[in-house]
Amino acid sequence: MDAFDVTILGCSSALPAFGRHPSSQLVHMAGRYFLVDCGEGAQMQLRRFSLKFQRISHIFISHLHGDHYLGLPGLLSSMHLLGRTEPLHLYADEGLNQILEMNNKYSHTVLKYPVVFHPLDFSEPKLLFEDEKVKISTLILKHSIPCCGFVFEEKEKPRKLRKEKIAELNIPIASMEGLTRGEDYVAGDTIIPNAELTADPLPPRKYAYCSDTAYKPDLVPQLQGADLVYHEATFMEDMRARAEQTMHSTAKDAATIAKEAGIKRLILGHFSARYKDLNPLLEEAHNVFPQTYLAHEGEKNYV
Amino acid sequence: MDAFDVTILGCSSALPAFGRHPSSQLVHMAGRYFLVDCGEGAQMQLRRFSLKFQRISHIFISHLHGDHYLGLPGLLSSMHLLGRTEPLHLYADEGLNQILEMNNKYSHTVLKYPVVFHPLDFSEPKLLFEDEKVKISTLILKHSIPCCGFVFEEKEKPRKLRKEKIAELNIPIASMEGLTRGEDYVAGDTIIPNAELTADPLPPRKYAYCSDTAYKPDLVPQLQGADLVYHEATFMEDMRARAEQTMHSTAKDAATIAKEAGIKRLILGHFSARYKDLNPLLEEAHNVFPQTYLAHEGEKNYV
Numbered sequence: 001m002d003a004f005d006v007t008i009l010g011c012s013s014a015l016p017a018f019g020r021h022p023s024s025q026l027v028h029m030a031g032r033y034f035l036v037d038c039g040e041g042a043q044m045q046l047r048r049f050s051l052k053f054q055r056i057s058h059i060f061i062s063h064l065h066g067d068h069y070l071g072l073p074g075l076l077s078s079m080h081l082l083g084r085t086e087p088l089h090l091y092a093d094e095g096l097n098q099i100l101e102m103n104n105k106y107s108h109t110v111l112k113y114p115v116v117f118h119p120l121d122f123s124e125p126k127l128l129f130e131d132e133k134v135k136i137s138t139l140i141l142k143h144s145i146p147c148c149g150f151v152f153e154e155k156e157k158p159r160k161l162r163k164e165k166i167a168e169l170n171i172p173i174a175s176m177e178g179l180t181r182g183e184d185y186v187a188g189d190t191i192i193p194n195a196e197l198t199a200d201p202l203p204p205r206k207y208a209y210c211s212d213t214a215y216k217p218d219l220v221p222q223l224q225g226a227d228l229v230y231h232e233a234t235f236m237e238d239m240r241a242r243a244e245q246t247m248h249s250t251a252k253d254a255a256t257i258a259k260e261a262g263i264k265r266l267i268l269g270h271f272s273a274r275y276k277d278l279n280p281l282l283e284e285a286h287n288v289f290p291q292t293y294l295a296h297e298g299e300k301n302y303v
Numbered sequence: 304m305d306a307f308d309v310t311i312l313g314c315s316s317a318l319p320a321f322g323r324h325p326s327s328q329l330v331h332m333a334g335r336y337f338l339v340d341c342g343e344g345a346q347m348q349l350r351r352f353s354l355k356f357q358r359i360s361h362i363f364i365s366h367l368h369g370d371h372y373l374g375l376p377g378l379l380s381s382m383h384l385l386g387r388t389e390p391l392h393l394y395a396d397e398g399l400n401q402i403l404e405m406n407n408k409y410s411h412t413v414l415k416y417p418v419v420f421h422p423l424d425f426s427e428p429k430l431l432f433e434d435e436k437v438k439i440s441t442l443i444l445k446h447s448i449p450c451c452g453f454v455f456e457e458k459e460k461p462r463k464l465r466k467e468k469i470a471e472l473n474i475p476i477a478s479m480e481g482l483t484r485g486e487d488y489v490a491g492d493t494i495i496p497n498a499e500l501t502a503d504p505l506p507p508r509k510y511a512y513c514s515d516t517a518y519k520p521d522l523v524p525q526l527q528g529a530d531l532v533y534h535e536a537t538f539m540e541d542m543r544a545r546a547e548q549t550m551h552s553t554a555k556d557a558a559t560i561a562k563e564a565g566i567k568r569l570i571l572g573h574f575s576a577r578y579k580d581l582n583p584l585l586e587e588a589h590n591v592f593p594q595t596y597l598a599h600e601g602e603k604n605y606v
Contacts, residue, residue, distance in 0.1 A: 095409035106398035
């Protein structure tokens with residue numbers, strides 16, 4: 001089974017505190033490495049956790065609040081200094097391109113590798129990327145500036161061949177690909193139904209990242225059935241007024257979304273600097289949705 | 304005696320490595336707090352070492368390579384989130400003002416306190432700031448983009464009163480200030496020479512920061528007699544060609560400048576990521592100038 005995991009590099013909200021860093025995480029699926037948000041210090045966190053950052057092919061930035069992108073210029077520079085030549089795909093609000101160009105202008109920097117910039121459209125969910133194994137789409141969030149989350153999905157996997165049965169019936173190799181696609185085996189008058197020769201594959205897995213958002217129940221359909229969701233929980237219910245004013249969620253909001261969407265596991269993150277001890281946030285969410293966990297920087301979360 | 308010390312927050316060159324951070328340091332003199340350069344992660348380093356960053360009144364940025372300023376937008380934002388209202392004075396290449404304005408534009412940020420921007424003139428040394436106790440000037444460095452260091456000097460202190468002698472001779476209080484300025488005591492026909500009533504004050508102390516520079520012997524007059532100098536030592540002599548190409552110094556270069564200027568102590572910093580063990584750099588410099596030390600992040604260096 002292909003690896004599919006998420007390493008959280010930063011789970012603090014705007015003000016870093018108690019050793020927690022601004023938002024960033026590394027999504028690893030089927031040998032691909034995607035960086036999601038890149039708060040200040042992300043490159044140091046990648047090094048600290050021995051995550052090789054030259055393997056990152058795509059970076060997705062949810063919005064242009066500093067705690068979600070201020071680590072990017074430094075990371076791009078380090079990739080350059082370490083001799084990168086592979087293109088890097090960057091998905092963000094188009095303003096980020098201007099910010100990066102201005103940084104490069106004053107530092108007289110010309111990167112040794114191409115950065116392919118893909119401006120995000122925050123009006124409705126879009127498919128951003130797909131290849132033979134994965135697809136990545138946006139999730140429109142509700143925040144004080146244009147902001148989106150990202151959904152990482154495995155594609156439907158090929159059906160699993162029943163090897164013993166295939167050997168027994170002497171099915172030729174040329175037919176295998178059709179079988180994995182669900183076709184029956186046909187040779188002259190012989191027809192063997194696909195179900196006799198193959199088994200259902202593992203269901204495709206799904207991870208969603210909801211960076212900064214007010215409570216937004218219309219996220220539910222897109223999160224439906226996800227294996228893992230990271231949802232911001234900047235505040236607790238006793239700070240509801242502040243959460244609404246700053247367009248953030250409470251731990252209970254995050255859990256309510258998780259429950260409604262019938263996801264498997266929820267990770268809380270984007271914690272306010274007012275909370276040293278995070279257990280009260282965990283408890284508030286756990287009361288609504290038991291499969292809730294706290295983000296831990298450096299820890300790998302299996303999807 | 305007024306405190307005068309320097310806490311190094313980052314001593315790495317462009318690529319952070321081995322837990323070392325990009326350039327930044329906090330200069331504390333006579334109750335004033337000055338931040339010098341602000342590489343990525345500076346705000347986290349300040350917190351890590353329990354240095355209260357709201358006390359910083361002036362920030363000096365040597366040049367616009369990312370490893371010297373990319374921590375600034377995050378620090379300014381955190382000062383804002385923590386409710387700062389005091390003005391902050393920022394000295395840097397004028398391009399930085401544009402970079403900060405663009406960051407604020409896309410994040411829809413309006414800081415709650417004024418940032419007073421002072422564009423640096425890189426053509427010749429200038430006095431940037433003075434008050435009754437300290438003065439701060441630039442030091443023009445030799446680098447691939449406009450770059451300057453900074454010299455922090457105490458002002459000449461008032462002469463020390465010889466209290467016993469003054470009591471014995473019944474000198475009135477009104478005359479004290481004149482005595483501390485070096486005036487003789489005069490009352491009618493009585494003249495008491497200043498030297499009988501006062502003693503020399505402690506000599507003013509001087510610290511200089513040389514961030515990024517090729518070997519530049521014409522820094523010597525400005526560094527003359529400094530108590531402490533932080534000088535970059537990105538490379539060792541075996542990398543001289545690379546040092547010249549990138550306009551950086553070797554450990555030996557830094558030591559040679561220190562020796563020529565007759566300074567008291569030299570701190571090496573801005574270490575290349577190629578050196579895990581820094582002892583060879585220390586040894587190379589020590590052979591030329593024995594009072595050489597390595598920068599240690601978080602450690603207070605007394606001037």
